[in-house]
Amino acid sequence: MPKHPWPRTAVLAAALALAGCGSPAEPVSAPETTPVPPSTTTTSTTATPTVDPYAGVALIDRVEWTEAVDGARLLVFPAQAGRKTSYPGSDERAWQEVVTAAPDADSPGMRDQFVCHWVWARLVQPNKPSWNLEPWRPAVGYQATVDASCNPGGPER
Numbered sequence: 001m002p003k004h005p006w007p008r009t010a011v012l013a014a015a016l017a018l019a020g021c022g023s024p025a026e027p028v029s030a031p032e033t034t035p036v037p038p039s040t041t042t043t044s045t046t047a048t049p050t051v052d053p054y055a056g057v058a059l060i061d062r063v064e065w066t067e068a069v070d071g072a073r074l075l076v077f078p079a080q081a082g083r084k085t086s087y088p089g090s091d092e093r094a095w096q097e098v099v100t101a102a103p104d105a106d107s108p109g110m111r112d113q114f115v116c117h118w119v120w121a122r123l124v125q126p127n128k129p130s131w132n133l134e135p136w137r138p139a140v141g142y143q144a145t146v147d148a149s150c151n152p153g154g155p156e157r
Helices: 008-019 080-084 090-101 108-124 142-147
Strands: 060-068 071-078 131-133
Touching: 060 090, 071 080, 071 090, 071 108, 090 108, 108 131, 108 142
Parallel strands: none
Antiparallel strands: 060 071, 071 131
């Protein structure tokens, strides 16, 4: 693991101070340290784009409500731009496209299912034609939705 140029205690102290966790009477200060020179090794990472390459382009092709044995289901069909983008905040822009097309979808559980598909299903099944969002699934929070493979409350029937 690469060594950070800042000691952990300094980072922790700064984080506590920025978060407002330090007492006003006792300000948090970092201990005196000797700076560590930056590492000379390089690593290759995919850079996050600084300009949205898909600005003004639809991320969602269409949405379609359908009925299944277990209840209503919203099929979300991502556009090619939606399948390819890695621009920060693109998930929220895509979600807004979904709720504009299907206002009844705007609920915390449906949003968590959508973001789970946006983040994980695009990696695992990049060519899956549509993502299924079900309003009958319980709203359990994003992490529990991810833990349930985007399907809290059990598999589709």
